[in-house]
Amino acid sequence: MIYRELGRTGYKVSQLGFGAMRLPMTEVNGVQVVDRELALPMIHRAFEAGVNYIDTAVGYCNEDSQRVVGEALKGWRDRIVVSTKNHYYGEDESAWWTNLENSLQRLDVEYIDIYNHHGINWERYVNAVEPRISKWMQKAKDQGLIKHICTSFHDTNEALVKLIDTGYVESITLQYNLLNRELEEGIAHAKEKGVGVVVMGPVAGGRLGVRSEVLANLIPGVNRVPELALRFVLSNPGVTVALSGMSTMQMVEENVATAADEVSLTEEDKAVIREHVERLAEMAKLYCTGCKYCQPCPMEVNIPHIFELYNLGQVYGLWDYAKDNYATFPNSPWIGGKQADACIECGECETKCPQNIQIREQLKIAHAALTA
Numbered sequence: 001m002i003y004r005e006l007g008r009t010g011y012k013v014s015q016l017g018f019g020a021m022r023l024p025m026t027e028v029n030g031v032q033v034v035d036r037e038l039a040l041p042m043i044h045r046a047f048e049a050g051v052n053y054i055d056t057a058v059g060y061c062n063e064d065s066q067r068v069v070g071e072a073l074k075g076w077r078d079r080i081v082v083s084t085k086n087h088y089y090g091e092d093e094s095a096w097w098t099n100l101e102n103s104l105q106r107l108d109v110e111y112i113d114i115y116n117h118h119g120i121n122w123e124r125y126v127n128a129v130e131p132r133i134s135k136w137m138q139k140a141k142d143q144g145l146i147k148h149i150c151t152s153f154h155d156t157n158e159a160l161v162k163l164i165d166t167g168y169v170e171s172i173t174l175q176y177n178l179l180n181r182e183l184e185e186g187i188a189h190a191k192e193k194g195v196g197v198v199v200m201g202p203v204a205g206g207r208l209g210v211r212s213e214v215l216a217n218l219i220p221g222v223n224r225v226p227e228l229a230l231r232f233v234l235s236n237p238g239v240t241v242a243l244s245g246m247s248t249m250q251m252v253e254e255n256v257a258t259a260a261d262e263v264s265l266t267e268e269d270k271a272v273i274r275e276h277v278e279r280l281a282e283m284a285k286l287y288c289t290g291c292k293y294c295q296p297c298p299m300e301v302n303i304p305h306i307f308e309l310y311n312l313g314q315v316y317g318l319w320d321y322a323k324d325n326y327a328t329f330p331n332s333p334w335i336g337g338k339q340a341d342a343c344i345e346c347g348e349c350e351t352k353c354p355q356n357i358q359i360r361e362q363l364k365i366a367h368a369a370l371t372a
Contacts (some may be wrong), residue, residue, distance in 0.1 A: 001050025001260060004240045007196030009148045009170050011081050011113070013241055015234055016259035017053035017198065018046045020069050021060045022245035034061050034068045042252050043072040047080065049256035053241050055083040055173070055198070056107075057118060058099060066106035073109065082109060083173075083198070085118035085152060089128040096136050100145065114171060115146035119293075119354065122159035125166070134168060152200070154354035160186030164193050171196035175289055176239070178232050178277050179315070191238035201289050202233040202242040219269045226251075227258050232273060234259070288357060294349035302337025303349055303359060305329060310366035326370040340367035 003012045020043075026035040043054070054072075056065045066084060073080060084103050088096045103112065115137070117129060140146045152173040153160060160183055163169065172190060176183055176199045190197050222228045233242045244255050288307035297303060306326070313322040329335040340363040349359045 001256070002262060003050075003052075005196075006053075006081075006198075006240050007171050007190070008194040009114075009196060013053040013081055014051045014259065015241060016046075016051055016230075016255055017055055017083075017241040017243040018043060018051050019200065019243035019245035020054060020056040020065045022247040023061050023065060023068060024247050025061060032062045032064075034064045036068065036071070038249075039068050040072055042246060042249050043069070044076075045249065045252050046246070046256060047072075047076050049252075049260075051256065051259075052079055053081045053083065053198075053243075055114075055200075055243050057085040058087060058103065066103055070107040070109065073107070077109060081113045082107060083114035083116060083150070084112055085116040087118035089117075089124055089133065091132065093136055096133060097140075100140060104145065111145055111147060113147045114150050115140070115148065116173060117151040117169075119154050120151045120163070121153070121155035121354075122162060125163060125168075129168075130166075150196075157183050157186045161189050164190050164195050167193075169195065171198060171240075173198040173200055173243070175199070175201050176233060176236070177202050178229050178273065180289075181274075181277075184236070187236060187238035196240045197238055198241040198243060199233050199239050200243045200245075201291075202230055202244060219272065224254070226254065228273075230255065230258050232270070235270060289355060291354060293352045293354055294359060297337075297343075297349060298346060299342045299344055300338045301340060301343050301363070302329065302335065303363070305335055305337065306340050306363065306366050306370075307357075309370060310362075313369060323370050323372075340364065340370075 002015045004015050005011075006013045024035045024038040025032050027033075054069055056069045058066065060066070061068070069082070073082070084107065086096060086099045086103070088099050100115075104110070117124075117133070120129065134149075137146070137149045141149060148170045149168065150171040150173070151163075151169045153163070154175070160172070160174070163172070164186065172195060174183055174187075174197065176187065187197050219228060222231065230242055230244070233239055244251065246252050246255060288304065288311065290304045290308060292304050294303045309322040309326050313319040326339065330338055343360060343363050345360045347360060350357070353359060
């Protein structure tokens with residue numbers, strides 16, 4: 001495993017991080033929980049392979065992710081950098097502290113290494129964090145409950161640069177991958193300013209986790225698209241960690257194998273990738289990370305899955321697979337939800353989308369394409 005300096009935190013972390021958002025689930029007494037029999041061996045295998053950075057949050061895996069991470073940390077705590085998040089931006093200080101206390105309890109740790117504002121943007125920073133919540137964060141740090149003040153980020157490149165220049169956070173978790181390179185300037189600025197960069201969604205929320213004749217063998221010797229995607233992210237000198245939301249042991253094995261070397265691409269390789277991806281971008285009018293912030297839909301429209309299928313066809317040309325899956329997913333016990341034509345255009349989803357996707361219009365386009 002290769003290790004990198006996480007900005008000015010002083011931590012030396014594995015270039016592959018374990019994202020605990022997509023752990024395998026099962027049903028217990030009618031409630032969806034993480035399948036411990038599958039998840040714990042996966043996390044421990046990653047630790048054994050040298051992964052020493054794990055990221056979770058309050059709401060992940062039906063609010064069960066932090067508990068499982070805590071169980072996995074037994075015997076490993078002193079060797080692992082733990083990252084979690086606080087999503088509260090209101091004015092009730094006790095509510096913010098309750099989130100922190102719950103995270104400490106669920107993780108069963110005395111302190112959290114990397115404590116993030118969850119999903120910050122510039123407006124939230126100016127109106128909530130700077131005048132109010134930053135003081136609570138600092139108090140928690142002074143008490144030794146958290147070690148470093150950090151954030152996950154959903155906003156523009158301009159906002160990213162401004163946030164870095166405040167000097168407030170030591171590490172930023174953000175979206176960056178082959179299909180979304182909008183924050184490259186901000187990532188370079190973060191490196192210059194000594195701010196760590198943790199990338200979420202290096203395989204674009206699973207979009208680059210599929211077989212694709214469009215991208216396979218684009219670079220000599222790299223015939224798996226997920227490997228290409230991971231290598232692309234880690235070839236950026238401003239990136240410290242690529243978080244992979246691993247949900248199977250196979251994913252763990254493949255990712256740790258890729259991250260075991262320098263994961264470098266030549267400038268020629270990157271130029272080939274950029275040219276190819278820019279051509280594909282003309283095809284991909286919709287970009288969805290699969291963050292699921294748009295859920296739940298009051299009409300049970302499975303927006304993330306519909307957009308995933310649409311992108312598989314639109315970007316990769318896998319229309320047969322996408323259409324077959326679209327026809328059957330409402331009856332699947334593992335996926336469920338309704339197709340796009342169940343949308344009543346209430347617009348609730350669009351108020352929650354960090355990518356500002358025009359979801360109502362794109363659902364119509366996706367439905368037409370997937371039923372043609």
